[in-house]
Amino acid sequence: MILPIYLYGQPALRKVAHDINKDYPNLKELIQNMFETMYKAEGIGLAAPQVGLDIRLFVIDLEPLAEDDPKYQGFKKVFINARILEETGEEVSLQEGCLSIPGINENVTRKETIRIKYVDENFVEHDEVYSDFFARCIQHEYDHIEGKLFIDKISGIRKQLIKSKLNNMIKGRVNCFYKVKAVQNKP
Numbered sequence: 232m233i234l235p236i237y238l239y240g241q242p243a244l245r246k247v248a249h250d251i252n253k254d255y256p257n258l259k260e261l262i263q264n265m266f267e268t269m270y271k272a273e274g275i276g277l278a279a280p281q282v283g284l285d286i287r288l289f290v291i292d293l294e295p296l297a298e299d300d301p302k303y304q305g306f307k308k309v310f311i312n313a314r315i316l317e318e319t320g321e322e323v324s325l326q327e328g329c330l331s332i333p334g335i336n337e338n339v340t341r342k343e344t345i346r347i348k349y350v351d352e353n354f355v356e357h358d359e360v361y362s363d364f365f366a367r368c369i370q371h372e373y374d375h376i377e378g379k380l381f382i383d384k385i386s387g388i389r390k391q392l393i394k395s396k397l398n399n400m401i402k403g404r405v406n407c408f409y410k411v412k413a414v415q416n417k418p
C-alpha cells in the first residue's frame with residue numbers, strides 16, 4: 232500500500248521518535264508499505280516520521296545506484312531502534328534532497344564515518360561502521376527519527392533563499408508526482 236508522504240511543516244517530522252518492540256502492530260506490513268512508498272516516490276531512503284509515525288524505524292535501498300556503481304548492489308536494509316554511537320573522520324559536503332521537501336537540494340556537511348547500533352526487521356542486533364555515501368544516507372534518515380531535517384543544517388543565507396518555497400509547501404502548493412500530505416490544502 233502506498234502511504235502519503237508528510238511534507239515539510241507537518242509536526243510529525245519534528246518529533247523525536249521512540250523505540251519499538253517485536254509486538255509493534257503490523258510491523259512487517261508497515262515495512263513493506265514503506266519500501267513500496269519509497270520506490271513509488273523514487274527515493275532511496277524513508278523514515279517512519281515521513282509517513283506520520285513517531286517510531287525509530289527507517290528503510291534504505293541503494294539498489295537504484297548500483298547501475299553506476301556495483302558497490303551499492305543489494306544494499307537494502309531496515310533500521311529499527313537505531314542509535315549512532317559515534318561520527319568520525321573528515322567533514323564532507325554533499326548535496327542532499329528529501330521526499331518530505333520536494334524540489335529542494337542543498338549541500339549538507341556531515342562526518343564521513345559513523346558507528347551505528349540497531350536491530351533489523353527480525354530484531355537481530357547489529358553494531359556496524361559505515362562510511363561515505365552509505366553513512367550519508369543513514370545520517371539523513373537517522374536525522375528524521377531525531378526530528379531533524381537536512382535544511383536545518385544549511386546556512387542562513389541558503390535558508391532565506393528557500394523560504395518562499397517552504398512556505399508554499401506548508402500550504403500544499405507543491406509540484407510532486409507522488410502522494411503527499413501537506414499541513415494545509417491547496418486554496
Ligand code: NI
Binds near residue numbers: 328330371372375
Ligand atoms: Ni529525508
